[in-house]
Amino acid sequence: MVERFLAAVRGIGHRVVDAVWRMGYAARFFVATLFHSGASFRRFHLTIKEIYFSGVLSLIIILVSGLFVGMVLGLQGYETLQKYGSESALGTLVALSLVRELGPVLAALLFASRAGSAITAEIGLMKATEQLSAMEMMAVDPIARVVAPRFWGGVISMPLLAALFSAIGVFGGYLVGVVLIGVDEGQFWSQMQAAVDFREDIVNGVIKSVVFGIAVTAIALFEGYDAPPTAEGVSHATTRTVVTSSLAVLALDFVLTAFMFRGV
Amino acid sequence: MERTTMDLWVGAFVVAGMAALLVLAFKVGNLGTFNNNETYRLWAEFENIGGLKVRAPVKSAGVVVGRVADIQFDNQTFRARVTFNVDKRYQFPRDTFAKILTSGLLGEQYIGLDPGGDPENLKDGDKVAKTQSAVVLENLIGQFLYSKAAEGDGNK
Numbered sequence: 001m002v003e004r005f006l007a008a009v010r011g012i013g014h015r016v017v018d019a020v021w022r023m024g025y026a027a028r029f030f031v032a033t034l035f036h037s038g039a040s041f042r043r044f045h046l047t048i049k050e051i052y053f054s055g056v057l058s059l060i061i062i063l064v065s066g067l068f069v070g071m072v073l074g075l076q077g078y079e080t081l082q083k084y085g086s087e088s089a090l091g092t093l094v095a096l097s098l099v100r101e102l103g104p105v106l107a108a109l110l111f112a113s114r115a116g117s118a119i120t121a122e123i124g125l126m127k128a129t130e131q132l133s134a135m136e137m138m139a140v141d142p143i144a145r146v147v148a149p150r151f152w153g154g155v156i157s158m159p160l161l162a163a164l165f166s167a168i169g170v171f172g173g174y175l176v177g178v179v180l181i182g183v184d185e186g187q188f189w190s191q192m193q194a195a196v197d198f199r200e201d202i203v204n205g206v207i208k209s210v211v212f213g214i215a216v217t218a219i220a221l222f223e224g225y226d227a228p229p230t231a232e233g234v235s236h237a238t239t240r241t242v243v244t245s246s247l248a249v250l251a252l253d254f255v256l257t258a259f260m261f262r263g264v
Numbered sequence: 265m266e267r268t269t270m271d272l273w274v275g276a277f278v279v280a281g282m283a284a285l286l287v288l289a290f291k292v293g294n295l296g297t298f299n300n301n302e303t304y305r306l307w308a309e310f311e312n313i314g315g316l317k318v319r320a321p322v323k324s325a326g327v328v329v330g331r332v333a334d335i336q337f338d339n340q341t342f343r344a345r346v347t348f349n350v351d352k353r354y355q356f357p358r359d360t361f362a363k364i365l366t367s368g369l370l371g372e373q374y375i376g377l378d379p380g381g382d383p384e385n386l387k388d389g390d391k392v393a394k395t396q397s398a399v400v401l402e403n404l405i406g407q408f409l410y411s412k413a414a415e416g417d418g419n420k
Contacts, residue, residue: 048270048271048274049270051274051277051278052270052273052274052277055274055277056273056274056276056277059277059280095292099288099292099293157277159281160277160278160280160281160282160284160285161281163281163284163285163288164280164281164284166284166288166292167284167287167288167292168284170288170291170292189291192292193291193292193293193294194294194321194328196292196293196294197293197294197319198289198293198294200319201293202285202288202289202292202293206285
């Protein structure tokens with residue numbers, strides 16, 4: 001009885017120490033990535049390649065989801081607003097919810113599952129097939145050659161994807177609200193422009209998406225780099241990337257929103 | 265190093281992303297309409313500002329001429345001190361009247377400026393002396409009930 005209790009306590013302690021250890025390793029990994037990112041700007045074609053893989057190839061899913069999210073916002077917003085006779089505020093509703101929240105957050109969630117999981121799987125497999133060790137043997141630092149370009153590729157792609165998401169979402173809202181339902185076009189745009197502030201809303205949305213880009217890419221890279229070099233280990237790491245980075249995006253979103261939009 | 269098709273795609277992606285940001289700034293946001301013009305600062309004291317908020321519009325004859333910059337409670341006079349920026353293009357006489365109005369029945373509140381007839385104009389840092397507070401629904405109902413009660417007494 002006492003033995004089992006002690007074993008349970010030991011197990012908890014072991015897990016806590018392990019988590020703290022991993023945290024420290026992740027922090028050191030992140031700092032090393034930043035420290036070695038000079039190479040990814042000197043040899044910019046490496047970063048361009050990663051922007052292609054994580055940014056350009058995510059375009060389709062981002063654009064299609066953005067369009068549909070905007071159209072749903074248009075429909076649902078109209079449903080609710082017309083009860084109060086204020087369907088002219090539809091543009092404001094669609095634009096503010098996309099620019100402030102849905103654009104950065106949904107684009108980051110899609111980015112995590114589309115590009116983050118691919119980054120983890122790729123680096124995990126590179127590790128499992130000992131390509132990373134081979135690089136070290138050839139005196140090529142894998143963090144400078146493999147990790148840093150992927151990091152900057154993700155950080156550059158993310159705000160652009162979020163902006164595209166918001167823009168196409170507003171267009172989707174316009175399609176449903178103005179073209180399909182027949183809300184007045186002038187009111188739709190003018191109320192939107194009156195309510196959306198460049199610095200308060202748009203710049204804050206871009207800041208959010210940059211932060212999400214850093215978080216998602218850093219988590220994906222670390223999970224891949226830290227994955228046990230087995231098929232099972234890589235598959236677990238890929239799952240963990242999607243789960244952890246989605247939770248991180250949502251938690252960071254709350255913190256950033258609390259700082260940015262405090263009772264204005 | 266040669267140019268590849270990948271570069272073309274990445275270039276197109278970056279251009280599209282930047283274009284989306286510009287669309288957001290100018291078509292969705294207010295950067296295109298009213299921002300870069302120089303402003304001057306006025307302030308006014310109100311008994312009650314109701315639901316007025318920072319960044320609420322300042323209108324004259326229905327045209328937006330400025331924005332509310334700051335709202336504070338003055339502990340000396342026990343009144344609300346509202347500072348607002350007005351576009352330099354628009355000048356108002358010294359005896360301009362500042363009211364807190366509501367757009368629509370449930371809309372947001374804004375400051376309405378009614379120009380007076382004074383030959384001199386308001387300058388940066390001036391106080392708009394004549395103000396009218398926001399209409400508070402509870403006070404209005406209270407006054408209505410009071411006047412009804414007074415009428416009832418008179419009829420007796």
